[in-house]
Amino acid sequence: MTGLDSLAPQRAPNAQRPLLGMTVLAVEDSRYASEALRLMCLRSGARIRRADCLASARRHLQVYRPSAVIVDLGLPDGRGEELIAELDRATPRVGVILATSGDAGAEARARSAGADGLLLKPVASLGIFQQEVLRHVPADRRPLGPYVVQDDRINPDPLAYRDDLEHVQSLLSHDRSPDILIYAAQFLASVARAANDAVLADAASGLAGHCPEAGIARVSGLIATRLAQQEAM
Template identity: 70%
Template sequence: MSDLDSLAPQRTPTSSRPLLGMTVLAVEDSRYASEALRLMCLRSGARIRRADCLRSARRHLRVYRPSVAIIDLGLPDGSGAELIKELDRAAPRVGVILGTSGDARTEHGVLGAGADGFLLKPITSLGTFQQKILCHIPADRRPNGPYGITTERINPDPLAYRDDLEHVLNLLDGGHDAPVLAYIAQFLEGVAQSAGDSALAAAARRLGGTAGTDAVPPIVGLIEKRLQNRLAI
């Protein structure tokens, strides 16, 4: 049964900061995607904590219970659907559970695992982010009176994208085992799509397809070129 007390804001939400007083746990391995969520929480009045894997998220959840959990599906130590199931079945339940992925086809599985909603990456619309949360909380926990839906778009710091690209290079330096390459392919494709880097996203898809290790050198070359040229990011 849902614990609605976890949604009770310490301060009254306003039309400009509709999530004021709430705490969001973002379970997300991408620094670029995490930066987008951080900026959205900041604009909305919510506090945010980040976990970059299932193990870290579970460690956080042993200490505190957030108002909202936003969980990426493709994590380095397993599927975010596992954590969604755990949180949905827990008593008390986290107030709002959202799954997120760059693959729209995963929405059905996310909802089937127990999530209240789904956020398709890239998450750029502040209004969509706010509404996905607000529509799942009681009316008396929302801002008083009518409020407009913002059209603001969120643009994360490009330096966060560089951090993700450097992370991929470090993973590739560690070896080319099939599970590692599978993780890199889905991680890199999602990050590149979020950053609008179509060439790198296409290279990541080839890595996740039939090209296998043959796709590694082109990816390394593309990443190194971007890291050398800040203006290209």
């Protein structure tokens, strides 16, 4: 395993770019959420790589060791807690391990698995992102002196939201097993909330009930309408 931090010239973080010199692995299946993290890392001076599932994350980690790993707890091939526990047990341990979830109650599970903290979705505030990472960074890797807390709101490209909607559309077209519907429900609810699409976020809950066919029909119709509207723009 290679530490990317040891390969690149060390650059000191500063007030404008407090995460300068850090490398982040984002383990996130949502393109929209990943784009938000990418923009926040860019603004903060950190480099970022993305893995969209546990298997992909493990392949990344065989090649290099990032400064920080941000792990979504709901992934298509398992629970993020599994990877967090592996990272926490590894020697040497990754410097910062953060979980992300739309469920505030997930923090206890994440910390029990070994996470240093939780980024509550939707993660849109640049300042909150920077502060949560810096809370767990060694003192010698933090900016010298005070830095300005940037409360900017990050707005990902709407095309990333389209990609996520097409992903759910594909899932519902090919597999309607209970496990897939549960995954699609939590994925869609989280993404729709981040995109301020309250109607679709509310409809997502209908995918995993006792009679999901009506929920599937409603969600499919809403997604088709949104995709058609974007196509017309």
